[in-house]
Amino acid sequence: MRTAGERPGAPGGSADPMVPRPFRVTRRRRETADTFTLDLVAEDGKPFAFAPGQFNMLYVHGVGEVPISISGDPADGTRLVHTIRAVGKVSAALCAMKRGDLVALRGPYGKPWPTVEAEGHDVVFIAGGVGLAPLRPAIVHAIANRHRFGKVIVLYGARSPADMLFAEEVQRWRGLFSMEVDATVDRAGPDWLGRVGVVTKLVERAEFDPAHTLAMICGPEVMMRFSVEMLTRRGVAEDRIYVSMERNMKCAVGFCGHCQWGSAFVCRDGPVFRHDRIAHLNAIREL
Amino acid sequence: MVCAVNKHLDARLLDPAGADELVRALQRRGFSVIAPAIEDDIVVLREYGPADTLPRGYSDTQDGGSYRLTRTGDDRLFAYAAAPQGFKRVLWPPRQTLYESRRTADRLEILPVTEEPKKLALFAARACEIDAIAILDGVFDNGDFADPGYWARRRDAFVVLVECGRSGDTCFCASMGTGPAREAGFDIALTEIFGNGPHRLLARAGSERGAEVLAEIAGRPATAGDADDRNRMLAEVAAAQARRMPADVAAILAANPEHARWNAVAERCLTCGNCTMVCPTCFCSTTEDSSSLDMSTATRARRWDSCFTIDYSYIHGGAVRASARSRYRQWISHKLSTWHEQFGRAGCVGCGRCITWCPVGIDIVEEANAIAASSA
Numbered sequence: 001m002r003t004a005g006e007r008p009g010a011p012g013g014s015a016d017p018m019v020p021r022p023f024r025v026t027r028r029r030r031e032t033a034d035t036f037t038l039d040l041v042a043e044d045g046k047p048f049a050f051a052p053g054q055f056n057m058l059y060v061h062g063v064g065e066v067p068i069s070i071s072g073d074p075a076d077g078t079r080l081v082h083t084i085r086a087v088g089k090v091s092a093a094l095c096a097m098k099r100g101d102l103v104a105l106r107g108p109y110g111k112p113w114p115t116v117e118a119e120g121h122d123v124v125f126i127a128g129g130v131g132l133a134p135l136r137p138a139i140v141h142a143i144a145n146r147h148r149f150g151k152v153i154v155l156y157g158a159r160s161p162a163d164m165l166f167a168e169e170v171q172r173w174r175g176l177f178s179m180e181v182d183a184t185v186d187r188a189g190p191d192w193l194g195r196v197g198v199v200t201k202l203v204e205r206a207e208f209d210p211a212h213t214l215a216m217i218c219g220p221e222v223m224m225r226f227s228v229e230m231l232t233r234r235g236v237a238e239d240r241i242y243v244s245m246e247r248n249m250k251c252a253v254g255f256c257g258h259c260q261w262g263s264a265f266v267c268r269d270g271p272v273f274r275h276d277r278i279a280h281l282n283a284i285r286e287l
Numbered sequence: 288m289v290c291a292v293n294k295h296l297d298a299r300l301l302d303p304a305g306a307d308e309l310v311r312a313l314q315r316r317g318f319s320v321i322a323p324a325i326e327d328d329i330v331v332l333r334e335y336g337p338a339d340t341l342p343r344g345y346s347d348t349q350d351g352g353s354y355r356l357t358r359t360g361d362d363r364l365f366a367y368a369a370a371p372q373g374f375k376r377v378l379w380p381p382r383q384t385l386y387e388s389r390r391t392a393d394r395l396e397i398l399p400v401t402e403e404p405k406k407l408a409l410f411a412a413r414a415c416e417i418d419a420i421a422i423l424d425g426v427f428d429n430g431d432f433a434d435p436g437y438w439a440r441r442r443d444a445f446v447v448l449v450e451c452g453r454s455g456d457t458c459f460c461a462s463m464g465t466g467p468a469r470e471a472g473f474d475i476a477l478t479e480i481f482g483n484g485p486h487r488l489l490a491r492a493g494s495e496r497g498a499e500v501l502a503e504i505a506g507r508p509a510t511a512g513d514a515d516d517r518n519r520m521l522a523e524v525a526a527a528q529a530r531r532m533p534a535d536v537a538a539i540l541a542a543n544p545e546h547a548r549w550n551a552v553a554e555r556c557l558t559c560g561n562c563t564m565v566c567p568t569c570f571c572s573t574t575e576d577s578s579s580l581d582m583s584t585a586t587r588a589r590r591w592d593s594c595f596t597i598d599y600s601y602i603h604g605g606a607v608r609a610s611a612r613s614r615y616r617q618w619i620s621h622k623l624s625t626w627h628e629q630f631g632r633a634g635c636v637g638c639g640r641c642i643t644w645c646p647v648g649i650d651i652v653e654e655a656n657a658i659a660a661s662s663a
């Protein structure tokens with residue numbers, strides 16, 4: 001929590017936490033048919049610090065604003081990286097951005113991945129689909145600070161080989177002696193020689209010491225649920241399993257109400273939650 | 288129950304005409320005074336104009352799904368209960384422009400839209416209403432973020448409390464612990480005493496500036512007997528409330544997310560969202576984007592939203608709360624249960640508006656009691 005004086009929009013001040021600042025697209029990469037990664041640089045030149053797992057609200061002129069996780073290197077304060085899948089109006093407009101185009105954004109928001117708590121543990125990252133994007137800063141951080149962790153394991157599931165994000169980088173991670181990467185797809189053509197099946201299979205097989213493991217999971221809710229089940233079955237403590245939740249968000253600062261999940265405001269209390277603290281919410285449908 | 292120890296000024300007695308004098312004294316100090324008025328057979332809160340006087344002789348009958356303004360045949364000032372809309376409208380307007388985005392060949396400019404803050408006086412806010420404002424204060428300054436527009440209107444707002452001399456038919460403030468008496472959160476408090484000695488207003492100051500304003504109004508010191516009359520009247524008002532929220536409702540709702548009653552209420556609920564639109568503590572909002580024809584200027588605005596809409600919980604693939612059952616459960620559970628974990632208290636002040644303005648007369652107290660009666 002910030003002190004009263006530096007709070008955006010504090011009663012004493014006038015800055016509105018709902019008002020974003022302009023950023024310029026400096027690079028656009030195509031990840032898959034519908035997913036693109038944008039590099040953004042602040043027009044005002046001010047550095048941007050964030051923690052892995054946090055997100056920004058990205059505004060497209062006249063179109064709207066959506067929450068998008070930061071997918072870049074947390075050690076790089078000059079360039080913000082976002083990986084966006086086009087599923088609707090605003091996300092499609094973001095994906096259509098070209099180099100030189102302008103967006104406006106505000107953030108960073110939300111509780112980050114437990115990168116400090118993970119130190120000294122085997123760390124298992126479990127990603128489904130675009131869920132790899134919010135995990136990438138934590139993985140990059142783990143690689144850069146490799147000595148602080150036990151084993152580093154990335155388990156990634158995608159719909160098909162063509163739907164895998166950061167394909168080259170994942171290949172590079174796979175080539176490192178210091179970490180293990182396993183990937184699987186739901187379905188594939190004959191030229192895919194990798195695994196086919198659900199990501200929980202990878203969790204079942206991965207080699208880590210359950211008593212000293214911390215897991216971070218991001219992907220569709222069912223995939224996260226089954227991954228948690230498999231991890232606990234293998235003996236990983238519920239208070240060392242973290243998931244990142246997605247809910248409708250119109251403000252990210254606790255004002256709009258949309259992201260509520262039980263008593264949690266996903267924007268402020270999440271999006272990263274420790275599993276044992278939300279297991280009771282998971283059990284209730286349509287909450 | 289009530290004791291009127293006042294650190295600023297001893298209680299004073301005003302003639303009924305003192306209420307309008309008080310409004311004008313506030314106007315002389317530069318306040319834009321938002322006060323009750325009668326429009327289209329309902330009580331509304333609007334800026335008190337030069338030709339206005341406070342309505343006299345009005346009351347109302349309220350019940351599940353019905354509201355009717357009535358005449359009392361006397362000149363009581365405050366015999367009506369909660370108006371359809373509270374002061375939330377003033378402090379947190381239904382539509383607020385957030386910013387304008389201007390795009391030129393190589394630039395994007397984001398220009399915050401800030402209105403010139405008015406000096407507001409909220410006149411004749413009932414106890415529950417002031418409690419609702421205290422709740423909104425906590426929402427719009429949550430420790431990490433505060434809304435500057437809300438606080439520009441709220442920070443120096445002058446608050447005149449009116450303690451209710453009659454309980455509305457759907458009120459249940461007593462069991463929520465929010466009314467009808469109140470000892471803090473106002474600059475001036477008025478209690479109308481009628482039918483017991485002369486028609487008079489007992490006035491108390493709750494702040495230095497309240498004491499200053501009150502000193503300008505013709506009046507006389509109140510006696511211990513007047514204070515007794517007030518206490519007795521407020522105790523009667525509280526006792527007259529038939530609706531009572533179960534004391535442990537927060538825990539009961541938390542323990543019963545799958546109660547059969549949710550299905551029963553969903554069969555009646557139209558998911559129209561009326562309840563959320565009249566509730567003085569509902570704070571949800573959504574955003575709206577519009578732009579000029581040539582797309583050079585775009586405006587982003589915020590407007591009230593309701594957890595009863597299907598879009599409210601939409602994430603791609605579908606709404607999280609698709610069924611009416613889950614949306615009603617969300618609303619009432621938030622008001623009465625999860626609010627405690629979020630803000631340390633209930634989100635309901637017992638004003639009864641959601642009961643009165645529900646077209647099918649769904650009653651939050653009845654629903655809570657039904658679940659409590661057959662709690663898992």
Ligand SMILES: Cc1cc2nc3c(=O)[nH]c(=O)nc-3n(C[C@H](O)[C@H](O)[C@H](O)COP(=O)(O)OP(=O)(O)OC[C@H]3O[C@@H](n4cnc5c(N)ncnc54)[C@H](O)[C@@H]3O)c2cc1C
Pocket residue numbers: 055064065066067068069070083084085086087088089090091092130133134245246247248249250271601602603
């Ligand atoms: C904390 C958080 C982090 C996210 N990170 C990423 C990311 O890194 N990459 C990415 O591609 N997507 C991410 N999303 C999902 C992304 O926000 C939605 O895809 C996006 O809001 C869809 O908006 P739209 O206008 O394109 O789609 P539409 O279908 O037109 O959406 C209409 C409205 O519904 C809401 N909405 C729809 N889908 C979602 C959703 N899945 N989550 C939240 N609100 C939704 C939005 O308010 C949107 O304005 C994240 C969501 C959250 C909550």
Ligand code: SF4
Pocket residue numbers: 562565566567568569622634635636637638639640641642651
């Ligand atoms: S929930 Fe109903 S009774 Fe409670 S404060 Fe809101 S409108 Fe009033």
Ligand code: SF4
Pocket residue numbers: 555556557558559560561562563595641644645646647648649
């Ligand atoms: S409870 Fe009544 S007022 Fe509220 S949404 Fe349902 S039908 Fe509308």
Ligand code: FES
Pocket residue numbers: 248249250251252253254255256257258259260265266267268
């Ligand atoms: S996104 Fe608005 S309250 Fe969380």
